[in-house]
Amino acid sequence: MSAAFGWVLVGVIAILAAATIVGRALERRATTPEGRATIQNLNARTRSWWVMAIVFGGALALGPAATTLLFAGLSFMALREFWSLAPSRAGDHRALFLSFFVALPIHYLLLGTGWYGLFAVFIPVYAFLILPAISTLAGDVTDFLARQAKVQWGLMLTVYMLSHAPALMMLDTGTDPAMLVLYLVVVAQLSDVAQYVFGKLIGRTRFSPNVSPSKTVEGLLGGWATAVLIGVALHGLTPFSPLQAAGMSLVIVVAGFFGGFVLSAVKRDLGAKDWGYVIAGHGGVLDRVDSIIFAAPLFFHLTRYWFTP
Amino acid sequence: MSATALARQILIVLVRILVGARGEWVGSTPESRSRIYFANHTSHFDTLAVISALPPELRRRTRPVAARDYWGGSALKRFVAEKCLRAVLIDRDGRGEGDPLAPVDEALARRESVLIFPEGTRGAGEEVAAFKSGLHRLAERHPEAELIPVHLDNLARVMPKGSFLIVPLTCTARFGPPLTAVPGEPKAEFLARARAAVESLAPRRKGAPT
Numbered sequence: 001m002s003a004a005f006g007w008v009l010v011g012v013i014a015i016l017a018a019a020t021i022v023g024r025a026l027e028r029r030a031t032t033p034e035g036r037a038t039i040q041n042l043n044a045r046t047r048s049w050w051v052m053a054i055v056f057g058g059a060l061a062l063g064p065a066a067t068t069l070l071f072a073g074l075s076f077m078a079l080r081e082f083w084s085l086a087p088s089r090a091g092d093h094r095a096l097f098l099s100f101f102v103a104l105p106i107h108y109l110l111l112g113t114g115w116y117g118l119f120a121v122f123i124p125v126y127a128f129l130i131l132p133a134i135s136t137l138a139g140d141v142t143d144f145l146a147r148q149a150k151v152q153w154g155l156m157l158t159v160y161m162l163s164h165a166p167a168l169m170m171l172d173t174g175t176d177p178a179m180l181v182l183y184l185v186v187v188a189q190l191s192d193v194a195q196y197v198f199g200k201l202i203g204r205t206r207f208s209p210n211v212s213p214s215k216t217v218e219g220l221l222g223g224w225a226t227a228v229l230i231g232v233a234l235h236g237l238t239p240f241s242p243l244q245a246a247g248m249s250l251v252i253v254v255a256g257f258f259g260g261f262v263l264s265a266v267k268r269d270l271g272a273k274d275w276g277y278v279i280a281g282h283g284g285v286l287d288r289v290d291s292i293i294f295a296a297p298l299f300f301h302l303t304r305y306w307f308t309p
Numbered sequence: 310m311s312a313t314a315l316a317r318q319i320l321i322v323l324v325r326i327l328v329g330a331r332g333e334w335v336g337s338t339p340e341s342r343s344r345i346y347f348a349n350h351t352s353h354f355d356t357l358a359v360i361s362a363l364p365p366e367l368r369r370r371t372r373p374v375a376a377r378d379y380w381g382g383s384a385l386k387r388f389v390a391e392k393c394l395r396a397v398l399i400d401r402d403g404r405g406e407g408d409p410l411a412p413v414d415e416a417l418a419r420r421e422s423v424l425i426f427p428e429g430t431r432g433a434g435e436e437v438a439a440f441k442s443g444l445h446r447l448a449e450r451h452p453e454a455e456l457i458p459v460h461l462d463n464l465a466r467v468m469p470k471g472s473f474l475i476v477p478l479t480c481t482a483r484f485g486p487p488l489t490a491v492p493g494e495p496k497a498e499f500l501a502r503a504r505a506a507v508e509s510l511a512p513r514r515k516g517a518p519t
Binding site: 080081083084088090093094096097100271272276277 | 329331463466469472474475476477478479480512
């Protein structure tokens with residue numbers, strides 16, 4: 001465990017403590033019902049952030065096995081949220097069962113054992129071919145293509161893409177690989193938080209009311225700039241120079257933004273506002289990891305291409 | 310805590326982990342008055358899910374109505390039904406003596422609530438089947454009991470008929486607004502209206518609400 005990890009820990013605790021104190025103060029000052037609802041939601045978010053920071057930090061401190069297990073659990077919960085909203089037919093039952101109890105565990109087992117070659121192709125090749133093959137045995141052709149697409153999207157987003165965050169621990173960059181996971185998660189999540197804060201404070205211009213009514217252009221730019229600065233400041237966790245860290249952070253925040261955006265579009269297509277309810281103030285697990293889902297694979301492959309032997 | 314109460318608590322925690330079983334109140338609030346909850350029937354978990362979704366103080370006074378031919382089938386099922394769920398077992402095929410709904414009447418006369426599945430048998434989950442007449446008889450005999458429609462979402466997909474594989478989706482029990490009494494309404498119309506009330510609580514899967 002490096003000294004930099006300690007500093008990130010101190011920083012995160014300081015930010016959360018500040019947010020808790022500011023939230024208390026705002027709660028006393030809020031007068032309108034909408035204002036009060038916003039502050040209550042803000043404070044619920046902060047309380048959930050404490051829990052999330054402790055769980056994630058704890059898993060990282062415990063080591064690679066605990067971190068991999070944590071992400072396997074998050075994938076399971078995200079997949080569960082995906083299918084609780086996405087419709088399926090009885091003919092998909094076996095494919096769904098296999099997604100949860102065979103594909104997901106095998107994929108994370110390959111990650112845990114460091115078998116990169118099979119990890120990279122297991123879901124996109126084997127699950128992609130085997131699941132529809134099994135579905136045809138049910139004999140139901142209604143909406144077959146759309147149903148198979150949903151099975152693949154569910155697995156690819158919630159399991160395959162998300163798993164690229166703990167997969168960073170497979171990369172031999174000469175620095176502590178667990179710190180790459182920390183770097184990705186801190187930059188992506190702080191970008192979300194900073195977008196929220198800037199959006200609430202100076203947000204005027206809606207980015208896309210149809211897809212995600214709360215996102216504003218001002219929030220976006222303020223959030224990205226803040227997150228890139230943090231990414232540069234944290235370059236000591238990584239093998240990157242400050243300039244490289246700026247580039248990597250920019251990739252993380254832009255990809256992360258589109259992660260939230262795409263999953264928001266899916267959510268609205270399915271007629272829901274949140275993916276679930278397990279994280280008070282935020283919604284479901286999928287509402288919280290949507291940015292990681294898009295950022296993790298890009299960050300993984302850029303790092304693998306340029307920073308490993 | 311007695312052994313039965315402990316078993317009941319364990320059962321409810323298991324149901325919560327397995328299928329979520331979150332209660333959502335739209336148009337009615339959890340009140341401890343005498344009520345007839347009526348829900349769509351899609352899986353073996355239905356009774357457990359609705360009971361788990363109720364707040365504890367309501368749970369204590371709500372008796373699920375269950376078919377004796379299924380729940381009385383083995384010692385374990387009988388223990389779960391009668392002790393853990395405090396179910397009222399009835400003979401749905403009319404083989405028993407007298408009025409099969411008599412035990413339900415007794416519960417409502419004691420100002421307890423009951424939970425019934427008027428479709429009678431498990432459906433495929435996609436549509437709510439026509440309601441049997443028991444609900445109408447209970448509503449007529451107990452005008453003081455509020456009629457609350459309940460829609461169970463996703464449970465049919467957790468374990469569809471004929472499969473033993475469980476897919477761990479989360480289920481929401483939506484409690485809707487009480488069905489208003491219409492004096493002199495024919496039985497068929499009442500049953501169709503009750504069925505429509507359950508169906509209207511199903512979540513919209515297409516389109517974009519705000």
